[in-house]
Amino acid sequence: MRTSLPMFMGLGLLALAPMQAQAGGADILKSQCSACHALSKPASVTIDDLWTRKAPDLWYAGDKFNKDWLVAWLQNPTRIRPAGYPYFKNVIKGPKHDEIDESKLKPHVHLAKADAEAVADALMAMKPDGVVQKGIYKGGSVNMRMGAMTFDKFRGCIACHKGADGKGGFSGAELTDAGKRLQPDYIASFIKDPQKIDPHIWMPTLAMNDRSIQMLTGYLIKLSGQEKK
Amino acid sequence: MRHQSLLLGGIVLATLAFSAVQPASAADTKIERVYGTYCVQCHGLKRNGTGVNLPALSVRPRDHTDPKGMGSLPDDEIFKAIKTGGLSVNKSVLMPSWGGTLNDKQITEMVHYLRTVCKCGH
Known part of the structure; x- marks a missing residue:
């Protein structure tokens, strides 16, 4: 009985670890990501609202991204959209066609491995109902x-x-x-x-x-x- | 000759004065932003078919500033091209259907806006 208490505490700590990581991830999201990304569903969205965006919404990230990719990308982010986001704020007239104004494209925040994992956990927990149609992709052979x-x-x-x-x-x-x-x-x-x-x-x-x-x-x-x- | 240039000058001045007292309506401003959000990616900031995606396109997007090309299109055909896409008017599939994004009122406003861009009002 005396040995079972530390064991119980150990199990409790193990159970707590993922929750702490998630809380840590949520803190990082709030402090480092929320200035550009929407972390909760906006009350309403208009075309004008798109022009105030600095980055894609993340409030349904758990239904969007693969966790492994998130962990790797957050440590070594690369540009996903060639013209940045939203594209229309970063294009300028060019001699032959519109061009990307590279001066407007800023590098994404890099995270250390532990932080990237914590943030990925927090993002993967963001799964609001009704955004993505679960099971819509049936799989099978691909031509x-x-x-x-x-x-x-x-x-x-x-x-x-x-x-x-x-x-x-x-x-x-x-x-x-x-x-x-x-x-x-x-x-x-x-x-x-x-x-x-x-x-x-x-x-x-x-x-x-x-x-x-x-x-x-x-x-x-x-x-x-x-x-x- | 002198008469002609005076007349021309008068017309220019009258047009300028007219535009000065006719500020763009709220509706015009909004539809310009709609153009700037969706159409600019292919039709371009100059509205002449030279958007940022041009190098990836196998067919050059319509030049909306071309009075001849745009002038030959009736309003309903432009409306249809925007709403149901290029294929529906025997043009390129690269012009997608925007009917799921814009409502009929916005598309009608866009048709009117395009007439001001091409200066070829019907």
Whole structure:
């Protein structure tokens, strides 16, 4: 009985450890991230509100990102959107076409490993109901040729997004490694109805049927070397 | 000749005076921002089809400043192109449908705005 008390305390501490990490992560989010990222759902969003954004909303991050990717990226952040976010605040007129004003693109905060893990834990806990359609992506075999044709030609995703071999446009997020960064259900839900997840976002709603949504999602996952299911 | 230049000068002055007393309405300002949010990525800050995505496009986006090209398009065709995409008017799939993003009122305002950009009002 005397030995069971420390054991009990030990178990209690073990159970407490993830909660502490999460609390620590939440503190870091508040102190280092909240100036640019929305951590809670805004009461309402207008087009004008998009112009006040400095970075993507994170209030549904737990339904959006893959944790492993978050931990790695937070320690060594790279640019996800070639023109930054939102793109329209960072483009200027150029001689042949609009160009990215590099002077406006600031490097993202770097975190130490322990902090990155704590922040990733806190972000992964942010899973509000009704944002992402759970189980929308069914998995299965992927026809990469058809996926590439859809991305490049049939749907023209390439106009705004970089896909295979880093080829594509600049105003959207780079999708060459989207499968590493994003959860399959998020990819499929966002393709299906980006406005439902992020009202007024500059990604058009393409009214794609479920077959095309499955194919495109599977293509993006496989393109990143992240085969699932 | 002198008469002609006086007349021209008069027209220019009258136009300037007219624009001075006709500030852009709130609706115009808003629709310009709509253009700046969605259309600029491909049609560009100059509105002539030279957006930041141009190097990735296999088809050059429509030059909205071109009075001839834009003038040949009826309002309803421009409305349809914006709402249901390029394919619906036998143009490129690279022009996506914006009907899920903009409502009919905004698209109608956009058509009117484009007429001011091309200076080819119908």
